[in-house]
Amino acid sequence: MPTLPRSRPGAPADPDRRAVARQALSVSAATGLYGVSFGALAVAAGLDVWQTVALSLLMFTGGSQFAFVGVVGAGGGAAAAVGTAALLGARNALYGAAMAPLLRVRGLRRLAAAQVTIDESVAVATAQRRPAAARAGFWWTGLGVFALWNAFTLVGALVGDALGDPQRWGLDAAAAAAFLGLLWPRLAGRAAQAVAAGAVVVALLLTPVAPAGVPVLAAAVVAVVVGWREPGPRLGRVPDPSGGGRDAPDGGPAREEAS
Amino acid sequence: MSGAVVWVAILAASAVCFATKLAGHRVPEHWLAHPRVARISALVTAALLAALVAVQTFTRGQALVVDARLAALAAAAVALALRAPFVVVVVLAAVVAAVLRAAGLA
Numbered sequence: 001m002p003t004l005p006r007s008r009p010g011a012p013a014d015p016d017r018r019a020v021a022r023q024a025l026s027v028s029a030a031t032g033l034y035g036v037s038f039g040a041l042a043v044a045a046g047l048d049v050w051q052t053v054a055l056s057l058l059m060f061t062g063g064s065q066f067a068f069v070g071v072v073g074a075g076g077g078a079a080a081a082v083g084t085a086a087l088l089g090a091r092n093a094l095y096g097a098a099m100a101p102l103l104r105v106r107g108l109r110r111l112a113a114a115q116v117t118i119d120e121s122v123a124v125a126t127a128q129r130r131p132a133a134a135r136a137g138f139w140w141t142g143l144g145v146f147a148l149w150n151a152f153t154l155v156g157a158l159v160g161d162a163l164g165d166p167q168r169w170g171l172d173a174a175a176a177a178a179f180l181g182l183l184w185p186r187l188a189g190r191a192a193q194a195v196a197a198g199a200v201v202v203a204l205l206l207t208p209v210a211p212a213g214v215p216v217l218a219a220a221v222v223a224v225v226v227g228w229r230e231p232g233p234r235l236g237r238v239p240d241p242s243g244g245g246r247d248a249p250d251g252g253p254a255r256e257e258a259s
Numbered sequence: 260m261s262g263a264v265v266w267v268a269i270l271a272a273s274a275v276c277f278a279t280k281l282a283g284h285r286v287p288e289h290w291l292a293h294p295r296v297a298r299i300s301a302l303v304t305a306a307l308l309a310a311l312v313a314v315q316t317f318t319r320g321q322a323l324v325v326d327a328r329l330a331a332l333a334a335a336a337v338a339l340a341l342r343a344p345f346v347v348v349v350v351l352a353a354v355v356a357a358v359l360r361a362a363g364l365a
Contacts, residue, residue: 030344030345033346034345034346034349036346037345037346037349037350047265048262051262051265051266051269054266054269054273055269055273058269058270058273058277059269059272059273059276059277060276061276061280063304063307063308064272064276066311067307067308067311068268068269068272070311070314070315072260072265072268074314074315074318075320077260078260078264078265078267078268078271081260081268081272082268082271082272082275084307084311085272085275085276086272086275086276086279087303087307088303088304088307088308089275089276089279089280090279090300090303090304091300091301091304092276092279092280092283093279093280093282093283093286093291093300094283094291094296094297094300095280095283096279096280096281096282096283096284096285097283097284097286097287097288097290097291097292098283098288099283099284100283100284100285100288101288103284110281110284110285111281113284114277114280114281114283114284115277115280117280117283117284167360168357168360168361169353169357170327170331170352170353170354170355170356170357170358170360171353172315172328172356173316173327173328173331173332173352173353173355173356174331174349174350174352174353174356175315176312176315176316176328176331176332176335176352177331177332177335177348177349177351177352177353178345178348178349179308179311179312179315180312180332180335180336180339180348181335181339181345181348181349182308183305183308183309183312184339186301186304186305186308187305191298191302192301192302192305195302195305195306195309196305196306196308196309197309198306199305199306199307199309199310199313200309200310200312200313202310203309203310203313203314204313204314204317204318204323207314207317207318207321207323208321208322208323209321212320212321215310215314216307216310216311216314217307219306219307219309219310220303220306220307220310222306223299223302223303223304223305223306223307224299224302224303226302227295227298227299227301227302227303228295228299
């Protein structure tokens with residue numbers, strides 16, 4: 001995939017700044033657009049339009065949001081939905097720790113920075129060479145995705161509401177594909193592939209015997225067991241926006257070009 | 260879940276997700292720098308997403324079933340392998356499942 005020029009000698013004034021803005025805008029547009037699929041799937045899972053909009057505004061981390069509505073749609077309980085969303089959001093703590101020394105903000109700004117700490121903002125920030133450009137990349141991408149993700153979530157929720165029977169339109173299959181799209185860029189490496197395969201087996205074996213929502217949550221144990229013992233290469237790296245680890249506010253597919 | 264319970268779950272899950280992000284900004288970086296923490300965090304994400312794919316594709320209530328969703332998922336995988344954008348992948352899966360069902364094939 002083509003990467004953005006990080007600096008271009010001889011280019012007109014402040015090419016860094018323009019490159020960062022362009023990158024932030026393209027990532028925001030690509031990510032925001034599939035807020036439509038989140039909105040439609042959330043409504044198909046049984047949430048109302050306001051609940052769907054609230055999830056994007058307040059939770060604002062795509063993987064957790066998709067997981068939450070997935071568990072609700074499968075008939076899972078509140079504890080399973082909250083637990084699954086929380087575990088999927090755990091990596092945001094690692095992102096926050098990586099961004100804090102760069103941003104050095106306090107008070108309200110720190111709260112705002114925390115809310116927009118997602119895959120995309122961190123990926124754009126870490127792709128920059130200079131700290132000033134990295135800060136600009138974090139804020140522009142974070143705020144840009146926040147604005148567009150929420151706007152398109154509302155669009156998707158209204159569309160989904162108008163569609164009626166979700167199965168007739170294949171929305172249950174679309175939800176499965178959405179999870180696969182979020183998973184895809186995370187399957188690089190043997191450990192991740194083994195964990196994914198083990199998680200599938202655990203979830204399907206438990207489905208007939210455990211309450212809804214529990215099979216998904218239980219699959220996380222596979223990750224802890226493999227991650228604890230396996231002394232392989234560090235897998236928790238921040239995704240590279242030009243390379244393919246990027247996703248929806250946090251977790252999604254990385255297939256759109258970042259330029 | 261009733262509407263009120265869903266609201267409570269939404270607020271609770273959002274609070275936990277926000278607290279997680281804020282915690283990252285507040286704790287010293289080296290607390291989270293342990294390779295094992297980073298490794299497990301990345302793998303937990305993969306495990307939960309894989310389990311969600313499986314449950315969303317092969318279950319109906321507590322029953323294991325194979326239906327139009329499997330063909331839709333296969334189409335989605337091909338699209339992902341061809342580097343199609345996320346929206347295309349999701350819409351393609353919906354179309355495959357909807358067409359198969361409308362045709363009475365699955």
